[in-house]
Amino acid sequence: MxxxxxxxxxxxxxxxxxxxxxxxxxxxxxxxxxxxxxxxxxxxxxxxxxxxxxxxxxxxxxxxxxxxxxxxxxxxxxxxxxxxxxxxxxxxxxxxxxxxxxxxxxxxxxxxxxxxxxxxxxxxxxxxxxxxxxxxxxxxxxxxxxxxxxxxxxxxxxxxxxxxxxxxxxxxxxxxxxxxxxxxxxxxxxxxxxxxxxxxxxxxxxxxxxxxxxxxxxxxxxxxxxxxxxxxxxxxxxxxxxxxxxxxxxxxxxxxxxVVPLPPLSQALAPRSRNALTGLFGALRDPALPKPQVATQFFVSVLPALSIIALLVLLYGAATAPTAVVDTTGLVQSGGAISSAEDAPSDASGLAEPPQDESALQEPPKDGAEVKEPQAPQAAQPAPAAADASAAVAAPAAADTTAAAAAERLPVPLWYWIVLAVGLASLVLVCWLMSWQRxxxxxxxxxxxxxxxxxxxxxxxxxxxxxxxxxxxxxxxxxxxxxxxxxxxxxxxxxxxxxxxxxxxxxxxxxxxxxxxxxxxxxxxxxxxxxxxxxxxxxxxxxLGGQEIVERWVLSLGLNTVQFMLLSQFIIFILGWPLEWTEIIVIFMPIFIPLLPKFGVxxxxxxxxxxxxxxxxxxxxxxxxxxxxxxxxxxxxxxxxxxxxxxxxxxxxxxxxxxxxxxxxxxxxxxxxxxxx
Incomplete structure (x- = not known):
């Protein structure tokens, strides 16, 4: 039936x-x-x-x-x-x-x-x-x-x-x-x-x-x-x-x-102490017990505590790590003179023709005429060069100061103190609850x-x-x-x-x-x-134009993003009843994917x-x-x-x-x- x-x-x-x-x-x-x-x-x-x-x-x-x-x-x-x-x-x-x-x-x-x-x-x-x-x-x-x-x-x-x-x-x-x-x-x-x-x-x-x-x-x-x-x-x-x-x-x-069956060593040490940590620590000083086996068991028992401590140390390092500062002062100063020379403000718009040399546009001299030597360009002023040199000298000092400031660790945030308190409480709880069965x-x-x-x-x-x-x-x-x-x-x-x-x-x-x-x-x-x-x-x-028909039909409904998402997920949910996920992905996702940009999804x-x-x-x-x-x-x-x-x-x-x-x-x-x- x-x-x-x-x-x-x-x-x-x-x-x-x-x-x-x-x-x-x-x-x-x-x-x-x-x-x-x-x-x-x-x-x-x-x-x-x-x-x-x-x-x-x-x-x-x-x-x-x-x-x-x-x-x-x-x-x-x-x-x-x-x-x-x-x-x-x-x-x-x-x-x-x-x-x-x-x-x-x-x-x-x-x-x-x-x-x-x-x-x-x-x-x-x-x-x-x-x-x-x-x-x-x-x-x-x-x-x-x-x-x-x-x-x-x-x-x-x-x-x-x-x-x-x-x-x-x-x-x-x-x-x-x-x-x-x-x-x-x-x-x-x-x-x-x-x-x-x-x-x-x-x-x-x-x-x-x-x-x-x-x-x-x-x-x-x-x-x-x-x-x-x-x-x-x-x-x-x-x-x-x-x-x-x-x-x-x-x-x-x-x-x-x-109940978990205990090995012979744990059975021998269980009457001495209910806690496995204290029992194994005391057994390390007992010459009658095998030291390598006891040390191995003690190391295993403190692994949870060591894991908590290591996690707290890593979180401290991440919380107080100095902010990485990328110093670009030298890069700016290296191109400063060039920028000041080539990027001088001009009244001309960006579509103006490039400046031309007037001497190059003069007609060639006639026979017997005196040839005038072109005038030498005016010497550059020493003041800007001196300023650039002084700035370049000051740059390493500024970079050193920035690096020193960045090397200082950040103050410990409040969330770390909360995590530290929870971690220490967990550490104490783990050590206290570490019985032989556990x-x-x-x-x-x-x-x-x-x-x-x-x-x-x-x-x-x-x-x-x-x-x-x-x-x-x-x-x-x-x-x-x-x-x-x-x-x-x-x-x-x-x-x-x-x-x-x-x-x-x-x-x-x-x-x-x-x-x-x-x-x-x-x-x-x-x-x-x-x-x-x-x-x-x-x-x-x-x-066949099937994608176009589906797209036109969905857009004709006048849906907003929320309504489109509800409709699409409802269709996928219903399709999950008769079909497997592979069939839904390979058949219907190519229909839904082109619609996502239309709704900003x-x-x-x-x-x-x-x-x-x-x-x-x-x-x-x-x-x-x-x-x-x-x-x-x-x-x-x-x-x-x-x-x-x-x-x-x-x-x-x-x-x-x-x-x-x-x-x-x-x-x-x-x-x-x-x-x-």
Missing amino acids: RIRKELWFGFALMVIILVPVAMYTPWTSFIDGHLDHADLGALGLLMLALIVVAIMLGFPTAFTLMGMGVFFGWLAYRSVNPALANQQILDLMVQRAYSVMSNDVLIAIPLFVFMGYLVERANLIEKLFKSLHLSLARVPGALAVATIVTCAIFATATGIVGAVVTLMGLLALPAMLRAGYNIKVAAGAITAGGCLGILIPPSVLLIVYGATAGVSVVKLYAGAFFPGIMLAGLYVGYVIVLAKWKPHLAPPLSAAER LEVFKLLLASFFPLAVLIIAVLGSIVFGLATPTEAAAVGALGGLVLAGIYRFISARQANPDNAVAATVKDLGGIIKESSFLTAKTSAMVCWLFVGSSIFSASFAL DPLFFGLLVALNLQTAFLSPPVAMAAFYLKGVSPPHVTLNQIFAGMIPFMGIQLIALALLYAFPAIGLWLPSLLYK
């Missing part, structure tokens, strides 16, 4: 699309073959409607785009010159395919996808999820919160929605069901958290949008950083409030589940999150701060993912069989590279064929809104690919309807985040404006 309902829903959508198109299409002109400009525009709208219906029927998107683009483009050329229509449409195919192949931005897609698949197979996420849910054990809805945070961190390392949802469905869903979590809450947390990879860099969607709209991918990555954090924070806040309001939906962890949880976090954090900083930091292009950073990330996979596979192999660890690691790594390469080629081929198909489709749509800001809005493409039925990913790895008693129901509240949160981003554009535009002035 459920399948029948979904089929009826899909057929109803197709009828809603096709009936108005069939009513307003000039079929008589098509049959007669006499197509004027208006008829071609109607043909373009028919093509747009047919592609949506064909995708909903399950036809391959890329090749459907390509086939319809070629057919309708041939009709457009045939209406002008039937003899050249075949040659022109073939030329269009070749040109569009070559333009996609020569796009350097698209090279980053397979590299980022390859990095994601390698990190997924590094056995890193399981340790990260375990350490996070132990560290958040006292937070209401700890397992769901840990799931969302893990998904957000994993999204920054992969950007692959299907991989994140599938892996977290295998790790987090059984753990939440065993803990008594409601199926809808558990499914909603996994699917919503897994879809964060659409927005959080290195998002493949942002690369595709940047290549489609001609927007810098670097600026898109910088702009999407804070909206992604905001959306993840809203998800976490909703789960905490729900778990506090209705504890039976997300029960807290039991005391037994919060030390083990921190060691788990350090072993699972720190390598991933280094990889994320190396990739995203190099992109955002302009040290590398997205393609170069993606290559570094792919290499880093390969190294991480090798290290963690070696650790696992050494724990299982120390004698054969190297051979087992090489064998596992070869299988990982083979599988990751195959999946990367499959995903990249899909994206590139989509680009080729959408490029041909967009060219045919423009040839920044394409960068529009792209951030679209990326946030297109989360619904993975969370909205009946397509909702995240639900099908989760259903594929969930127990049999978890139904698809339960997963859909769990998604609905998180869809509402996405709309709230969309409204916040539109009301406060600085959430997305502040970082790009700061870094790329």
Whole structure:
């Protein structure tokens, strides 16, 4: 019965699309073959409607785009010159395919996808999820919160929605069901958290949008950083409030589940002191204990305190750094004499002829006449030269004074004292709360999150701060993912069989590279064929005048900027129900992008809104690919309807985040404006 309902829903959508198109299409002109400009525009709208219906029927998107683009483009050329229509449409195919192949931005897609698949197979996420849910054990809805945070961190390392949802469905869903979590809450947390990879860099969607709209991918990555954090924070806040309001939906962890087994050294030192810092510090003076092991554990225990101190020192240096003064005095004085000589004020206007030498215009002397020597120019006055010399002598002294003034540090601002007070309070709190159990949880976090954090900083930091292009950073990330996979596979192999660890690691790594390469080629081929198909489709749509009709229709509505943004985002939100984000980007963004200058909308800001809005493409039925990913790895008693129901509240949160981003554009535009002035 459920399948029948979904089929009826899909057929109803197709009828809603096709009936108005069939009513307003000039079929008589098509049959007669006499197509004027208006008829071609109607043909373009028919093509747009047919592609949506064909995708909903399950036809391959890329090749459907390509086939319809070629057919309708041939009709457009045939209406002008039937003899050249075949040659022109073939030329269009070749040109569009070559333009996609020569796009350097698209090279980053397979590299980022390859990095994601390698990190997924590094056995890193399981340790990260375990350490996070132990560290958040006292937070209401700890397992769901840990799931969302893990998904957000994993999204920054992969950007692959299907991989994140599938892996977290295998790790987090059984753990939440065993803990008594409601199926809808558990499914909603996994699917919503897994879809964060659409927005959080290195998002493949942002690369595709940047290549489609001609927007810098670097600026898109910088702009999407804070909206992604905001959306993840809203998800976490909703789960905490729900778990506090209705504890039976997300029960807290039991005391037994919060216990972390202690190693022998910690078990021996725990009776001496409840605090790990004081216990390890005292153990350093005990000759009966192994000094290297105790010193290592003590260093690990003070790492949080050292991190806080280092952060405060860096903030102090940034807050009191002297203002950089660029001294241009010498440059001005060097050209001062020339400027005074050549730029002397004159009564003549700027169009006056240049001054002429009167002696050069005199007639040549006649024979026997006395030739007068030209008068020597008047000697320059020594006063200006002396003044210039004295100014030049005084310049170094002034420059030294300016440099000395600039070298003095600025006074400490008020905000730093506030940050210092908060940092010192945090330092005391961390040292006081560092029990033996928390030390083990921190060691788990350090072993699972720190390598991933280094990889994320190396990739995203190099992109955002302009040290590398997205393609170069993606290559570094792919290499880093390969190294991480090798290290963690070696650790696992050494724990299982120390004698054969190297051979087992090489064998596992070869299988990982083979599988990751195959999946990367499959995903990249899909994206590139989509680009080729959408490029041909967009060219045919423009040839038919469809873009012109859409533009005239939108402008005829008399919308202001706010109304246009609401209309466009509403259309994208509705399109996210039957279509995936790839289809929306490659088909409909070329229609929206030319309208942005008409309403004064920044394409960068529009792209951030679209990326946030297109989360619904993975969370909205009946397509909702995240639900099908989760259903594929969930127990049999978890139904698809339960997963859909769990998604609905998180869809509402996405709309709230969309409204916040539109009301406060600085959430997305502040970082790009700061870094790329």
